[in-house]
Amino acid sequence: MNILAIESSCDETAAAVVADGQHALSSVVASQIEAHKVYGGVVPEIASRMHVEAVSAVAAQALEQAGQTIESIDVVAVTHAPGLVGALLTGVNFAKGLAFAAQKPLVAVHHLRGHIAANYLTHKELAPPFLCLVVSGGHTHIVEVPDYTVFRVVGRTRDDAAGEALDKTARVLGLPYPGGVHLDKLAQGGDPRAFQFPRPKVEGAPYDFSFSGLKTAALNQLQKLRLTSVEGAAAKDFAASFQFAVADYLCERFLRAARDFGARRLALAGGVSANSMLRHEIAQRCAAAGVQLVLPAPAWCGDNAAMIGAQAFYEFLAGHVAGTRLNACPSMSIE
């Protein structure tokens, strides 16, 4: 079954053709990073306008690269939640029009479900149940995945997402937007124990996170150090230490949940799962605990449409087909 998937929830206009939920026949991502960089973050109005300009050409390119036409596509899929409402609406309206005109079923996909499904593209043998740590720019969740379309959130951040904390800290260090990947590069060769950061506890919620406290501690330390330049060893050490604190905090709670829930297989998902320190730490700790770990290939960690096509396959098999009344939802639980 060939699925043409569209993703436009934030600052990437993406389209892909995915066969049987596992094989990405094509994946096109038009990034808007350059347009938002000067503002230090995503400007929603600019994002919507750029999606409108790009979506048609990006979808055509995805079909062409896959050697397909709209006639050979079985299902049209689209991210409908969560994200920037104007950005989501562009993809939803495009997909609705295309599905209606071509007389194809339309499947709506939750963005975070898509991030989790990136693991099916990478590991063809992977099947639920597993426990997944979803870490993106807007979300930090520990999610039980008992089946392809069944999700239960067992832990979440109470304030900022992990990606947000990394991006804000990177910004204060003078790194360009989006900071996470630049912080990761700066941290290479730095000392992860040079600076100490707290691991905030959330009372009565052992699997929940508070990244706002961690971020504020980092910003306060930076101010004291008057460290606002990425030059020199101190900045390298600071980047490595902060990244280590984030990775350690995530791993500690994720593995605690795994132990308490008796999970034997763990997965990562979302943009922050590309982080080298997080990948290294989780791999070491899973090996020590004798728990199986799957990681999405770096190409599928950030926003893309192939992951939406992968999840859409299972949504379609479960009978989750959308109608022409489909709307975009800026916030919606993964459950």
Ligand code: KG4
């Ligand atoms: O999943 P994603 O692409 O978009 C959302 O759904 O939010 O995640 C974006 C987040 C940003 O915060 C970005 O800085 C972060 O993922 N990120 C990284 C790395 N690559 C992307 N954070 C740390 N290390 C990286 N290598």
Ligand code: ZN
């Ligand atoms: Zn995302």
